Each structure stands twice: as C-alpha cells, then as structure tokens.
Amino acid sequence: MSSASSTTSGAAKPASTRAKPASKWEAAADWTDGRLGIYSLAKANLRKIFPDHWSFMLGEICLYTFIIIIMTGVYLTLFFKPSMGEVIYDGSYVPLKGIGMSEAYASTVDISFEVRGGLLIRQIHHWAALVFVAGMLVHMMRVFFTGAFRKPREINWVFGFLLLVLGMFDGFFGYSLPDDLLSGTGIRFMEGAILAVPLVGTYVQMFLFGGEFPGHDIIPRFFTIHVLLIPGIMLGLLVAHLILVFYHKHTQWAGPGKTEKNVVGMPLMPVYMAKAGGFFFLVFGLIAAISAIASINPIWAYGPYRPDQVSTDAQPDWYMGFSEGLIRVMPGWEISVWGGHTLNLGVFIPLMVVFPLVLVSIAVYPFIESWITGDKREHHILDRPRNAPVRTALGAAWISLYLVLLIGGGNDLFATHLHLSLNAITYFVRVGFFVVPVVTFIVTKRWCLGLQRRDKEKVLHGRETGVIKRLPHGEFVEVHAQLPQKDLHTLTAHEQIQPVQLPAQTDENGVARKAGVLTRTRAKLSRGFYGEGSQIPKPTAEEHHEITSGHGHH
Amino acid sequence: MAALVVLLLALAATGGLYAAFAPASKAQADVTAQSLEIEEGKKLFAVGCSSCHGLNGQGSSDGPSLVGVGTASVDFQVGTGRMPAQQPGAQVPRKKNIYSQAEIDQLAAFVGSLGPGPVAPKAEQYTSTNPEDISKGGELFRTNCAQCHNFAGQGGALTKGKYAPSLEGVDAKHIYEAMQTGPQNMPSFPDTTMPEEQKKQIVAFVRHTTSDEPNPGGLTLGSLGPVTEGLFGWIFGLGTLIAVAIWVAAHTTKAKKS
Incomplete structure (x- = not known):
C-alpha cells in the first residue's frame, strides 16, 4: 500500500527522467545519493577486492577492540567522577567502609558494585584495551616480517606506529584514572621520569601536576587526555590509516596469477562485509566472555591511593612493562654537575633515552631499509620472512629485547614463581639486554x-x-x-636484491674519486x-x- | 557464750589459715606443672632443635640464640612447620607441622624459661568481632604489610631468594605472632609501635581478604596485579582471537572450479 503510493508520487514528478524506483529502499538510496553523492563512491569501493589470509585480519582485531573500547568507555563516563576531592566511603563494599578516598576512586568502586552492569563494562573496557594494544603489536609484526611497510606504505606504517604509541599512553592514562593504590604508584613512576629530565624536569612536573605531587589536578587532566585528546587523535589517524589501505590496495602473498599490478581475492560486498561483520561480533563476544570470567584491575582490592602506601606486584599493564623492566634493572647512577645540580641517570637513561629509542626504532625502520636498498619501486607482493633474513633477524632481535625487558619488569614474580633469586634475574636482564638480541639475530638469520x-x-x-x-x-x-x-x-x-656497489674508484677521466x-x-x-x-x-x-x-x- | 566466741574465732582462724595457705599450695601445683612442662619441653628441644640452637638454646653457627625470643616465637615457628628447619637456605619455608599443640606449648615453655620475650597471644587478642575492623585493618595492612606481602596477602619477592610468604590459609594466631616477633626477614611490630588493637584489625583484614569468598570480578588470576592479567590477555584474549581469525579465514566462499 505505502510502496504503491510512494511509486505514484515518484512518477508524478514531471521533471524526473529517471526510471521508477522499484521499492522504497531504492527510493531512499536515490534520496541519499542525490544529497551525498555516495553512489559513485559505493560503486567504486563495494566491489573492491581483498586478498584472503588470516594474518590480514589482525588489523581488524585492533579496529573492533577499539570500537568496543569507545562504546564501553562512553558508558563509564556516565558514572565516573574525575575529581580528587576527598570523600569517606559509605558504599556496599565492607572492607573499604569508612575509609577516606578521592571521588575518582569512590566512583570507580561504585561503578563496580552499585551501577548495573558496571563491573562487567569496566572489565570489557580494560580487557579490550589489553587486547587492542597486543593486537596492534602483532599486526605490526605481521606487516614488518612480510615487508608490507615498503613503498608505497611507509606513511601508513608511521600512522600505525603512532596509533600503537598513542594506544599505549591512552592505556596508561586510563588505568591511572581510578586513583587506586596501583595506579597512583604508576603516576608517581611517571612523575619520577619527568623529574629526571635535566633543566626543565622540575618545571614540567610542577606544571603538569599543578604543584607538588599528587596535588588535585592530575586526575581531571588525565581524564581529558584519556577520553578526549588521545582518542580524538587516534580516531583521525585510524580513518587515515584505513583510507590509505583502500587507496594503496591490500598486499598479497606471492602465487600464480598474483602480480604487483593486481589484487587477487574476494570483493568487499558481500564476502568481506559478511566476514568482517561476523568477525566483529566474534571479537566482542569473546572479549565479553573473558570479562565475565576473569577479573581485571580489581581496584577495590588495591585500596585508594595514598602516597605513603605501596603494594608489591606494582607493575604497569603489559604494554608499559618494558619501561618497568628498564627502570628495575638500571643501576641507580646519580651524578652531580655544575655545583650541586643532580643528574639522575638511573632514571633518565632508561626512561627518557632508551624507552623512546626502543619505540622510535620501529618507526624509522622502513626509511632505513629503503635507503640501504635504494629501491624506489612499489611493492604489493609480500616477502616470506625467510627471504629477507636480515630484516627478519632484526625484527626477532627487537622482540627478544622487548621480552627480556618484560622479564625485568616482572622480576619479582619470576623470582617467587620459579624459585629464583631476584638479584640473579636482574643480573641476567642486565647482561641479556645486550647479549640476547645479538644471539637472537644470529640464530634467526x-x-x-x-x-x-x-x-x-x-x-x-x-x-x-x-x-x-x-x-x-x-x-x-x-x-x-x-x-x-x-x-x-x-x-x-621472490626477487633477490643485490648489494649496492661502491662507485668506481676513479671517474671517466681517471681522476680519483x-x-x-x-x-x-x-x-x-x-x-x-x-x-x-x-x-x-x-x-x-x-x-x-x-x-x-x-x-x-x- | 564464751565457748561460741572461741568456736567462731577458731573457725575464722581455720578459714583464714586455709585462705592463707590454699592459693600458695595451688601456686605450688602450678609451678610444678610448669616445671614439668619445661622439663618435657627441654627433652623435645634436645631431640628436635638442639643440633642447631644448642642444648640450652644458646645458639650455634647453624642457628641463632633463642634466649629472649619468647613463647610467641616458638608457637609461630613450630606451629607453621618452619621449625625444625628442613635445610639451610635463603629462607626456611612453611611446611607441615608434625608437633601437637601440647608439645609446641612444652617447647614454648622451655624456650620461654630461657629469658623473657613476646608471649603467645590468647584467642581474644586476635579474634575480632567488630566488622569495622576489616576496613581499618585494610588501611593498616596497606601501610605496613602490602609492600612485601602484596595488596591481597599473596606474598612477594625479597632479595637473593628470600621472600614474603603468602598469607593464605595462615591461622589468625600465627599472623598475630608473626607481627609480634618478626620471624626471619620480617620486621617485628611490638605493641609499642603497633598496639594490640591494630594487630587484631590487621588479622581481621587478612583473614577476610584471603578467605574463600568469591571475587566480585571473577577469576582473581592469583591477585598478582597486571603481570598475570597481561599474560592472560595475550594467551586467552589475543591468542583465541587469532585462532578465531584463522578459522574465519579458512571458511570462505571459493570460486567454483568448472
């Protein structure tokens, strides 16, 4: 009935030269296209071809967990109070009754115990964040070991790198918000890193905290950074990242009929629409299941933050674990320069020199490799890791360094659970920091x-x-x-690159060069x-x- | 009348004399019982402890002097199975206790007789009936204990193979005695620095936090903080998702071969 009337009204337009829409859906599509011009965009992209391989879905895991994090994060902001104002707890959790705490902590405890579904949403938010950063790292490993960062994808590699680093820091700011004993210790750690910066450290610290540690400003400031600033930048980078994936087209494994000029696979619509859509629900379902089964960041057990308290097992979430390893194994060097100015090398070197270096080495690698090869061609066929032995060995060395630092960061748990001496582990990591990557490099090559x-x-x-x-x-x-x-x-x-030759010793005129x-x-x-x-x-x-x-x- | 008075006086004198002598003879009996206990304790000590601590508890190169460690110390060390020690090492671990409480009391009596020290507590000293003690104890625990024993009493590492043990399943009395005496690498918290009341509150918190009550969030993953969470997230979170991705990629429409 209604479809008949809409058809009539469409036909009644005297100026319309178009064919009658077959249904109201088509009419709606027509209406939209007339205003947004999406038809040509959809036509070009809906049939876009993507190659099929499980490792190409790692990025999807990151995308979906990011969406899950945003959705659950919005729910949490409805109940979280980003304030360091002091309150006395009077909720349902008996072991905290009558204890003074910040409103941030009290509201997080309330989210966990009073808000309907609050604890589950909190746990989904946090588990998804752990998997998000882990997914990004594995996604980058895939891109690295297959050489997918080569021209034309270097910029997209850098976008991905920025997403990883921003994800790490947003995670850090996020788990700092509840103002529990563990996260407060983490903020104190960060404050130490800032203070260790020569010349400006103390000024930056005072500016950031609005006075002496902990002050009353840091949680509200972190809140803004965590929910607005970094996610905003990440969303922009993410869109740019995906646009570039579309623009460059996806890389593919070598095989018969696959060239640098084509993409062999299945169309976005309907195959990947269905698969990706289904995969989203699988990811969400699995994260929700894990969140319903296993506890994460039990802030009620940590207690509220007080600068005079600390608990052992004070580690950051895993993605910041390598910074913890760096600081735990670094000898406490401290020197005095220019008449009494302390230079805290024991904190400055690991956190302000090595920490950024470990990360930046990822970002610059594509540019270093392309400089060495001098290769200016586009590459859309992936390398098998074995066919680029030195690159693969460098990547493996980086991972081994990262793992050694993670062992350093969890040295106390390795000590208690493997019945080892804490000092022995620390010495192992000190030596392993230099030796293990070299050994890994040689073995992998x-x-x-x-x-x-x-x-x-x-x-x-x-x-x-x-x-x-x-x-x-x-x-x-x-x-x-x-x-x-x-x-x-x-x-x-695969093609085998030949080493660059030094130019001839003498030029055409016989003059030494x-x-x-x-x-x-x-x-x-x-x-x-x-x-x-x-x-x-x-x-x-x-x-x-x-x-x-x-x-x-x- | 005089006879009555004499009788009353005589009765009073008898009663008075009895009253004067009776406690003394009871005390006599106490002393006898105590010395018997010390005697028995000394025998047990000679068998189980003297090879390291010396026949008179004076200590040797293998074990410290026990003069002045007090009965609380003996009750803790033997009651938790730490003593007699199995072997020398960075730290003597908790193990199965093979002494009966009566035997432990005898040992304690002997060691207590060597010199004054912390006395094993009575049940009312470590048994809290006030539910508010849990939260107060929690605050004290986080200030004084959590830096080694972890926020949930799961224990933690110290230097060179030493460690703060887990407090799971430890008797309330033993927790109290550990605070009194500071066994092995633990500092002691005598009543002068931590009043009895606060010790009782800490015991209440530890018993509550290590009880079998279900964790609101699900599996605790050992209550060890972000390290085990990260491990769990990598293996069961990302690991499972990659397995799912491989499954999804393996099930796809294939171009029909004609």
Whole structure:
C-alpha cells in the first residue's frame, strides 16, 4: 500500500527522467545519493577486492577492540567522577567502609558494585584495551616480517606506529584514572621520569601536576587526555590509516596469477562485509566472555591511593612493562654537575633515552631499509620472512629485547614463581639486554638461510614422498616427487636484491674519486643485508630444467 | 557464750589459715606443672632443635640464640612447620607441622624459661568481632604489610631468594605472632609501635581478604596485579582471537572450479 503510493508520487514528478524506483529502499538510496553523492563512491569501493589470509585480519582485531573500547568507555563516563576531592566511603563494599578516598576512586568502586552492569563494562573496557594494544603489536609484526611497510606504505606504517604509541599512553592514562593504590604508584613512576629530565624536569612536573605531587589536578587532566585528546587523535589517524589501505590496495602473498599490478581475492560486498561483520561480533563476544570470567584491575582490592602506601606486584599493564623492566634493572647512577645540580641517570637513561629509542626504532625502520636498498619501486607482493633474513633477524632481535625487558619488569614474580633469586634475574636482564638480541639475530638469520636452502632443495629435487625404494643393487632411496607448478612459482617468485656497489674508484677521466662516509656505510650495510652469506641464491629455471630433465630418479 | 566466741574465732582462724595457705599450695601445683612442662619441653628441644640452637638454646653457627625470643616465637615457628628447619637456605619455608599443640606449648615453655620475650597471644587478642575492623585493618595492612606481602596477602619477592610468604590459609594466631616477633626477614611490630588493637584489625583484614569468598570480578588470576592479567590477555584474549581469525579465514566462499 505505502510502496504503491510512494511509486505514484515518484512518477508524478514531471521533471524526473529517471526510471521508477522499484521499492522504497531504492527510493531512499536515490534520496541519499542525490544529497551525498555516495553512489559513485559505493560503486567504486563495494566491489573492491581483498586478498584472503588470516594474518590480514589482525588489523581488524585492533579496529573492533577499539570500537568496543569507545562504546564501553562512553558508558563509564556516565558514572565516573574525575575529581580528587576527598570523600569517606559509605558504599556496599565492607572492607573499604569508612575509609577516606578521592571521588575518582569512590566512583570507580561504585561503578563496580552499585551501577548495573558496571563491573562487567569496566572489565570489557580494560580487557579490550589489553587486547587492542597486543593486537596492534602483532599486526605490526605481521606487516614488518612480510615487508608490507615498503613503498608505497611507509606513511601508513608511521600512522600505525603512532596509533600503537598513542594506544599505549591512552592505556596508561586510563588505568591511572581510578586513583587506586596501583595506579597512583604508576603516576608517581611517571612523575619520577619527568623529574629526571635535566633543566626543565622540575618545571614540567610542577606544571603538569599543578604543584607538588599528587596535588588535585592530575586526575581531571588525565581524564581529558584519556577520553578526549588521545582518542580524538587516534580516531583521525585510524580513518587515515584505513583510507590509505583502500587507496594503496591490500598486499598479497606471492602465487600464480598474483602480480604487483593486481589484487587477487574476494570483493568487499558481500564476502568481506559478511566476514568482517561476523568477525566483529566474534571479537566482542569473546572479549565479553573473558570479562565475565576473569577479573581485571580489581581496584577495590588495591585500596585508594595514598602516597605513603605501596603494594608489591606494582607493575604497569603489559604494554608499559618494558619501561618497568628498564627502570628495575638500571643501576641507580646519580651524578652531580655544575655545583650541586643532580643528574639522575638511573632514571633518565632508561626512561627518557632508551624507552623512546626502543619505540622510535620501529618507526624509522622502513626509511632505513629503503635507503640501504635504494629501491624506489612499489611493492604489493609480500616477502616470506625467510627471504629477507636480515630484516627478519632484526625484527626477532627487537622482540627478544622487548621480552627480556618484560622479564625485568616482572622480576619479582619470576623470582617467587620459579624459585629464583631476584638479584640473579636482574643480573641476567642486565647482561641479556645486550647479549640476547645479538644471539637472537644470529640464530634467526641462520634459521632463515636454512629455510631458504630447504626451499631450494624442494624446488630442485621435489618433496620427500616417504616412499622408500630398493634398487637392484641393494641401495635404498627415497622417492622424491616434483612439486606442482603452482608451488614452484610460489617458492621462486621472490626477487633477490643485490648489494649496492661502491662507485668506481676513479671517474671517466681517471681522476680519483673519494666515496663519502655515508656512501661507504650504505654499501657496507647493503652487503650485510643482501651480500653473500645473507641469502642463498634461489634456483634458476635452467638449474631446475637440468636436474628434472636429466637422469631419471632423485 | 564464751565457748561460741572461741568456736567462731577458731573457725575464722581455720578459714583464714586455709585462705592463707590454699592459693600458695595451688601456686605450688602450678609451678610444678610448669616445671614439668619445661622439663618435657627441654627433652623435645634436645631431640628436635638442639643440633642447631644448642642444648640450652644458646645458639650455634647453624642457628641463632633463642634466649629472649619468647613463647610467641616458638608457637609461630613450630606451629607453621618452619621449625625444625628442613635445610639451610635463603629462607626456611612453611611446611607441615608434625608437633601437637601440647608439645609446641612444652617447647614454648622451655624456650620461654630461657629469658623473657613476646608471649603467645590468647584467642581474644586476635579474634575480632567488630566488622569495622576489616576496613581499618585494610588501611593498616596497606601501610605496613602490602609492600612485601602484596595488596591481597599473596606474598612477594625479597632479595637473593628470600621472600614474603603468602598469607593464605595462615591461622589468625600465627599472623598475630608473626607481627609480634618478626620471624626471619620480617620486621617485628611490638605493641609499642603497633598496639594490640591494630594487630587484631590487621588479622581481621587478612583473614577476610584471603578467605574463600568469591571475587566480585571473577577469576582473581592469583591477585598478582597486571603481570598475570597481561599474560592472560595475550594467551586467552589475543591468542583465541587469532585462532578465531584463522578459522574465519579458512571458511570462505571459493570460486567454483568448472
């Protein structure tokens, strides 16, 4: 009935030259397109092709947990009071009755025990935040180890890096808000880091806290940063990140029919709309289930923050754990300069020098690699990690350093639960900080080269079938089967970069030419990355032909 | 009449004399019982403790002098199974106690006789009936104890293999005695620095926080703070999600091969 009337009214327009809309949905779409011009946008993008691989869904995990965090965060802001005004607790949680605390803490306890669904939402918010940052790190590892950061995606890599760092800090500001004993200790830690900055440290500290620690300003200020400033920037970066993914098109694994100029996969609509939509609900469901099962940040057990109190097991959330490791293993160096000015190197070096370096090394890597290779071409086909041994080994070394620092950050729990000496762990981390990444680098590189050799062997001699044949003269041999053409292509599709050569010692006129330090460094690094001993020459078609066409068996 | 007076006087004198002598003889009996207990304790001590602490509790290179440690100390160390020690090491751990309470009392009587020290508490000293004691005890606990024993009494690491033990399942009396005597690496909290009332409140908080009452948030993950939460989040949060992603990616529409 109503659809009939709308059709009539549409047809009644004398100026309309368009065909009659078939339904009111089409009419609605038409109305929208007339005002927003989304038709061409949708036409171009709804059928956009994406390649299919589980590792391409890691970014989705981050996106969905981010959405979950925003949704639950909005609910929490309805009940949270970002104030350091003092109140006496008089709620339902008996072990805190009659204790003085800040309004921030009291309202968080109320969210946990008085607000309907409050504790579940708080736990979803916090668990999703842990998974969000973990997801970003793993997503970046995927991009790193497959070389997906190469041109044209360097800028998007930097956007991703900024999202990771902002996510870490927003997490820190977020878990600082409840003003419980643990988070207050974390803020004190941060204050120490600021104070350790030479010259300006004390001024910055006074400015940030509005006076002596803890003052009354820090929680309201963190609140604004946590719910407005950083999420706003992150949302903008996230949109830019996704636009660039659309613009660059997604990378893909090497394979038959896949080139640098195409994308082989399935269309966004309907395949990925359905899969991504479904995946969102799986992510939300799983996070909600975990939040219903396991407690996180039990602030009622920590008690309210008081500067004269502290509890052991005072660690930050995992993504800040490496800073905790740095400070725990750093010797307490302190020197006095220019007549009595203290320079607290024991805090300054780990938190203001090494901490940023660990992070910035991620951000700059694509630019360093492209400088070394001098490669100006676009890359849309992913590298298998083994085919870039030095890059893979560098990434593994970074991860090993990160893990060593995490052990340092949790040294007390490693001590109690593995029955080790706390001091022994600390010394291990001090040495391991320098040694473990080097060992990891060497082992990983050898490992990659071994895998390359195996690939070469497989291409040239086929795969082992497990069938043992006995020859007439008694010798046993295993029958090898040729790989299908598809696999031969995949295993040999990668190109092998040749090291940069130093320019000739003399120019065309025979005049000696001196290579600058940078040029020489670059050539040296390039040899290290791609020279002999850093890659196994891949089998050529001729080699393959010679072996397979020649002398029958194996 | 005179006879009556004499009788009354005689009765009074007898009663008075009895009253004068009776407590003395009871005290005599007490002393006998106590010395018996000390005697028994000394025998037990010679068997179980003297190899390190010396036959008279004077101490040796393997164990400290026990003069003046008090009965509370013996009740704690033996009652929690720490003493007799299993082996030397960074710290003597809690283990199964093989002495009966009567035997522990005898040992305590012997060690107590070596010199005055903290006395094992009576039940009313460590048993709180006031529910407000829990929150007051919590505040005291976070000020004095949590830096080693953790906010929920789960214990924590000290230097070189030493540790603050978990307070889970520890008797109220033993918690009280630990504060009195400061065993091993723990500082002591005598009544002069921490009044009896506050000790009772701390005991009330510890008993409440380590009780089996369900945690409002679900699994406690050991009540060890963000380290175990991070481990749990990585394994069961992101780990499961990656498994789900692999599952989703493996189930997809495939172009039909004709």
